Amino acid sequence: MSRFGTRTFRGLKEQEAFNKTIAGKYAKLVKKNHFLYLGLPFLLSIVAGSIYLQKFTSIKWEKYDEKYRQLGEDEMLDMIENKRTFDKKNDFYRLQGLLTDHIEKEVQTDYEMKRVQRKKEDEPVW
Template sequence: MPTFQSKTYRRATTASSPLGERLGAFYRARLARHPFLLFGLPFIAIIVAGSFALTPATAVRYERYDRKVKQLSQTEAMDLGLKGSDGEEGIKRNPRRRVVGDEKEEYYRLMAKDLDSWEQKRVQRFQGEPDGRL
């Protein structure tokens, strides 16, 4: 029984072969000798170029979301108390309490509160917002 040849079978490229077949044969022959140059480097280049190409698209997505969240009509602003009736900005209802005196006085005032007797109250949700109850 004859032994197999050590050469691998590759069809001979002729002048009548299509260009794609000739380029494929050329690429496969060189790939065995230079795998990083012909496979790894193009792969890494595509990944890096894709990252640079997708960065502006992602930025546009987040900017659009920020604009949507920041849009607040004038009636909503008045309902929330963010603008007065004359259009001036500033919180009109329930301003935060200022700390009067030094830190020690404030510390002792807070320590004097009874922290053991408190009642848990649910926060009122906006219309249509899920409240977490099943």
């Protein structure tokens, strides 16, 4: 097994003192069976975290479903059937404020289409 850090030098007394600590006892156990004392707790923490976080994500999606479940099928169909028709030209003029009456959707005709003169170099040459 590869070690995580560099091996520190300890004297005989320091090593005995280290072996009596919790970290020393754990290091000795990891050397004997590294999967049991290092890999297994890591995998269990990942699985437990996934299960624990699953509750939070389920709450999030349940609230999302609740929000859209409030409409019944009939109400949804009514919304689809009563949609406003979309016409690019009329909506453009309505948003620009050029329509005289929004209900009839007639375009004002008090302007005249006039071509702007171009420079000679801008004229297309065929």
